[in-house]
Amino acid sequence: MNLADPIIWIALMEIIWVNILLSGDNAVVIALAARSLPPKQQRAAILGGSGAAIVLRVVLTLFAVQMLQYPFLKLIGAVLLLWMGVQLLAGNEGDGDITASSSPGAAIRTILVADLVMSLDNVIAVAAAADSAPLEARIPLLIAGLGLSIPLIIFGSTMLLRLMERFPIIITVGAALLGFVAAEMGMTDPSVSDWVHLHLHNLEIPIRLFCAAAVVVVGQQLAKRQEAGQRADEQTV
Template sequence: MMDMVLDFGKIIIADLILSGDNALIIGMAAAGLAPELRKKAILYGMIIAAVLRIVFAVAATKLLGIPGILFVGSLLLFWVCWRLYQEIREGMDAQAEQSLLDANNPDAGYTGAPRRTLFAALISITIADVSMSLDNVLAVAAIADGNTEMLVFGLGLAIVLMAFAATLIMHLLTKFPWISWLGLIVLVYVAAEMMYRGFFDASTGLGPMLGLIDGWSLSKGH
């Protein structure tokens, strides 16, 4: 029971800090548009991010059971941790908060005649969202470890936070930077645990697959 509570806590923290990238990209793209196009850009951008998360979540549940994939996923998650570390040092949360405020303020950001189409902005958002949605789903799927309810909870929470509380979250992370550092520690722990299971697990580990070790049963038993 305690393990499940801790896992849900990890998912909440991961969703909170990984929502910053999406907020920054959507906010910047929208703020660069003429004011009359911004609300559509924010709405469609969030829909695109939500759809990508669902697609990647379905794929992740299938792929993480393939031998060796968990280890590769841990390397990707460590890369996410490194990128997040750089963003925290550069104050990316404050930039994301300001970009969203600009996008929702018709007198801020670009206020001239339309110089960029909504479609062009959405292309930029989609390209960036591919990487960011994958980051989020990878972290949540690693924590859930086959628990469908937990995966759905993490996916749903990420979408809700992004749709209804992005500016509030960015303000919270800007005001209390220790939350971002705590989130980074949690993600590093998740990546390390993922790498450990990805190498030593008897059924999906890279070590047993290559014949280096016999391996152990390391599933969380969800």
């Protein structure tokens, strides 16, 4: 693995950024599941649940990287990434049904199950980011990227959430990054990569930028519609 290759460092930064950005909900789940425990048990539940979730996520991501080598799966993954980026800006929340647990063991189980369900988007996005790196560097990059981002999620989740609330541009840039990665992922699918390289070679960057911009525009429009709907509901109450 050539560490002087800028593609490797770009892929590493994408892995870390995408994983942190998409793990905000997971951090909220951890806090909700452990909120009723005494402080010492809270720390045990958070560390135990997060540790188990990290192992699970690494395994799932390794499988995802291998699966993306099959035809058409990258195209499906690209569509999912575009949808994730739009939803990120639309602001759909799904954590309200996570109940507090009465023991560290129950909290760890809650965190693990919730993280398994909610980490599917992380797994696809991180695998897509790693896919842009040279083949021999993908596994080391995944391990390094996840290893660097997980501590930030566990110990800095509150700060990250506050920063995202204070500077919404962080969310917008993250959504655009998902659109950019989605286009890159789709164009490298084995079923279309040769055709893309032959006919769209000079348009690959513009297509990626277009997808990034499209995610932002569509996501913002959906967010505005949701806000208008909420205001209308409040006025009718």
